[in-house]
Amino acid sequence: MKNNWFQKLKNSLSKSSSAISEGIVKIVSSKKLDDKTLQDLEDLLITADIGVDTSISIIENLRKEKFNKDVEINEVREFIASQIESKLINSYVPLRTEKETNPxxxxxxxxxxxxxxxxxxxxxxxxxxxxxxxxxxxxxxxxxxxxxxxxxxxxxxxxxxxxxxxxxxxxxxxxxxxxxxxxxxxxxxxxxxxxxxxxxxxxxxxxxxxxxxxxxxxxxxxxxxxxxxxxxxxxxxxxxxxxxxxxxxxxxxxxxxxxxxxxxxxxxxxxxxxxxxxxxxxxxxxxxxxxxxxxxxxxxxxxxxxx
Ligand SMILES: Nc1nc2c(ncn2[C@@H]2O[C@H](COP(=O)(O)OP(=O)(O)OP(=O)(O)O)[C@@H](O)[C@H]2O)c(=O)[nH]1
Ligand SMILES: [Mg+2]
Structure with missing residues (x-):
């Protein structure tokens, strides 16, 4: 079961995520991942402040896997999510809060x-x-x-x-x-x-x-x-x-x-x-x-x- 924190994070991210999520729905509606669709997805990620290089890299990887294939909207979401996750993989480090000899x-x-x-x-x-x-x-x-x-x-x-x-x-x-x-x-x-x-x-x-x-x-x-x-x-x-x-x-x-x-x-x-x-x-x-x-x-x- 997802906890309260997940719900809180979900609410917090709702403005950012609805822009991306709805954008994906609009763009991918044609079902085939052609050049135009990929370009629109890249623009969407850049507009969402994900960063130019990162967005290009994510869409490049998507192209490699799925170019000109029929895709489901959720498949695209899942793909982008896993790409973002792998980009972020080393970025969370907990702050040490152990007892030490000195303050x-x-x-x-x-x-x-x-x-x-x-x-x-x-x-x-x-x-x-x-x-x-x-x-x-x-x-x-x-x-x-x-x-x-x-x-x-x-x-x-x-x-x-x-x-x-x-x-x-x-x-x-x-x-x-x-x-x-x-x-x-x-x-x-x-x-x-x-x-x-x-x-x-x-x-x-x-x-x-x-x-x-x-x-x-x-x-x-x-x-x-x-x-x-x-x-x-x-x-x-x-x-x-x-x-x-x-x-x-x-x-x-x-x-x-x-x-x-x-x-x-x-x-x-x-x-x-x-x-x-x-x-x-x-x-x-x-x-x-x-x-x-x-x-x-x-x-x-x-x-x-x-x-
Ligand atoms: N919604 C929301 N507001 C926050 C959050 N963190 C801080 N704030 C609000 O942002 C405003 C500025 O926060 P402060 O903690 O005073 O920021 P500061 O960096 O100390 O500001 P200065 O002392 O002026 O340099 C306050 O009204 C906080 O309540 C947050 O995570 N969410
Ligand atoms: Mg202050």
């Missing part, structure tokens, strides 16, 4: 509004549920209400937080957070950061400084640098991700706001182009709305196969 330090980066603070709340919730302890660090000292937003989540989740009211020194907030985690034997520290991509140099300097100071406490920190990417941004998010990959050593991605995204197909192109593992997907605004990225379910649902 695991996680830095969360991403452009404004991509879901950093909300994702931190979700991660905190998940870590606590796994019986581990965590402290938050409100090191987004740039946006006025950012610290309060994380403090609100911390209160709700009963998670300790380091915030320095009125401070604009992100690095010292990060430093205090790691220090606290170490002194109080926390399993994790999760540090929020400011997402001002429009000023690349400042962002770069700030991230570099945060990393430099936390290494004074633990030379191996940060153990993870997680990039949140807005799942509604489509191809734009790929550009953003590339910038962050360049300026910070991003170790994993979390794709947010997949609920309501009509561009979920871009997960395929992002994983092909960036080669950074996806740890989780976000499918809503509540703390429970964070899930593992199940590649098989995703690949099938995105083309409209729901069982």
């Amino acid at each position: 695991q330090i996680i830095l969360v980066v991403g452009v404004n509004g991509s879901g950093k603070t909300t994702t931190i709340a979700k991660l905190g919730n998940l870590i606590k549920k796994r019986g581990l302890s965590v402290v938050f660090g409100a090191a987004d000292t740039f946006r006025a209400a950012a610290s309060e937003q994380l403090q609100m989540w911390a209160r709700r989740l009963n998670i300790e937080i380091i915030a320095i009211p009125g401070s604009n020194d992100a690095a010292s907030v990060a430093f205090e957070t790691v220090k606290k985690a170490k002194e109080t034997n926390k399993d994790f520290a999760i540090i929020d950061t400011a997402g001002r991509l429009q000023n690349r140099l400042e962002l770069m300097d700030e991230l570099a400084k945060i990393i430099r100071v936390i290494k004074k406490i633990d030379p191996n920190a940060p153990h993870s640098i997680l990039l949140t990417l807005d799942g509604t941004a489509g191809q734009n998010a790929i550009q953003q991700a590339k910038v962050f990959k360049e300026i910070a050593n991003v170790t994993g991605m979390i794709i947010t706001k997949l609920d309501g995204s009509a561009k979920a197909g871009y997960i395929v192109s992002i994983s092909q182009e960036l080669n950074i593992p996806i740890h989780f997907i976000g499918v809503g605004e509540s703390v429970e709305d964070l899930n593992d990225f199940n590649i098989k379910d995703f690949s099938r649902l995105i083309v409209g196969l729901d069982e």
